[in-house]
Amino acid sequence: MPAAPHDAALDALMMPFKTGQIDWSGPVLFLRARVGAVLPGLGADGLVVTQPFFPEAQRLQRLGLTWQDEDALPAAAFARVLVLPPRQREEARALLARACQAVAADGVVVCAAANDEGGRAREADLQRLAGAIQSIGKHHCRVCWTVPGARFDPGLLSDWVQADAPRQVESPAVPGGAFLTRPGVFAWDRVDPASALLAQALPTGLSGRVADFGAGWGYLALQVLARCSGVTTLELFEADARALALAERNLAAAARARGVTVHTHWHDVTAGVAAGFDAIVCNPPFHALGRGERPEIGRAFIRAAAQALRQGGELWLVANRHLPYEEALGQGFGQVRCLLQQDGYKVVQAVKA
Structure with missing residues (x-):
């Protein structure tokens, strides 16, 4: 050891x-x-x-x-x-x-x-x-x-x-106008601008079994539910148990209204995820418990996504523009397109060959 x-x-x-x-x-x-x-x-x-x-x-x-x-x-x-x-x-x-x-x-x-x-x-x-x-x-x-x-x-x-108790935060950027949050989770008092940029770029045609890697309190998953009528199953993977509990509550009403099955997983995505997804949305973390940047975490998320997608499945990813993810994307996917660069972020669509 x-x-x-x-x-x-x-x-x-x-x-x-x-x-x-x-x-x-x-x-x-x-x-x-x-x-x-x-x-x-x-x-x-x-x-x-x-x-x-x-x-x-x-x-x-x-x-x-x-x-x-x-x-x-x-x-x-x-x-x-x-x-x-x-x-x-x-x-x-x-x-x-x-x-x-x-x-x-x-x-x-x-x-x-x-x-x-x-x-x-x-x-x-x-x-x-x-x-x-x-x-x-x-x-x-x-x-x-x-x-x-x-x-x-x-x-x-x-x-x-x-x-530290969970509380409602009003936001016009969230379907329903508010979300449940608590101090300490990522972007606890706001919508993360990188995730908001990815949400704007998401196509309405995502369908079938979709995953959110690094789901946080559930913002991207809420956007998938609101925008993509063909989604039948939505699975959230998150390493922070406090954030995941919030995501479950934030998605409950929308999932019931849409008739979408939602599963949540307290899980380390870098360890891999079982295959079979039609699409994955992801704003990967690049910090762990310490302060320093850890771009290897994002690269591990990309590898896990490549393994978890079915053939022809799509990864929709947002990241800080300077983070070196291109090599991992090129190794895991047959088609990679940078769709948008704005405010220091990049939005990437990658298709599994």
Whole structure:
């Protein structure tokens, strides 16, 4: 097995345990857990994890860890609650609030974030929730933790959990005029301009079994339902469980009205998708959990699409103009046309020979 990649925030999170400032006692809840050089050494006994990002959740499950839905955590049940918060403020605050609700009365909440991903802000947030905290800096990260028996601000806990709750956003760009969303999912408060450009270019003649790779909260799938009367089955593939749950709700009414069967898959498209689609629409991600660009993810989406389409099936793809996808498209498809370049994006139609 290859060595786990270095994860500075995970390593920093473990520092108070290594130095003896906090003892390791269970049961332990780890919110947004990630596999790194440290985590496999913790063992699976009494360790419960949450992780909505499918590739990382799979790695955690291979270690034998117990996975938990972080929107349904038991109250006051864990002696230690570890948190690797995301960058988005409302989502991060909600996660910290859930951590404080889940920790036992004499337990400890421990949080770590990189300095350039809001480490200081998360330290201030935990202090607002818990009052007195302790903190250290390590690996260009901030690590902070509550004292045993901390009294959390009940009003702030409630407000911050609700700040992350699904809510309606009105938009004339969406069929029906509004969509359900929540902080932290991709383009959570708007229609992504790249996806909007692809939607404008989609032909009305798409039919049969259609997939949306990287479906997010369901914008492109909604457009397919609204524009393409010949579609009989629509399948959504998305690695973010939070976004996928929103997509299911966003598509439910339109799918019933059209009589279209919709299937959703919490899945890593880069691992491949079963074949048999007549068309695939796709705005592939080019980031994972980190910040750096990852064009190899988009290339893997293109390869998966080429394998999943039937002969003569079409891929409709939008991407940032600078991303190097042409070679992957040329290898997987018999015909490739760049239909549109606008506002830094390109729309491509590719047909499987």
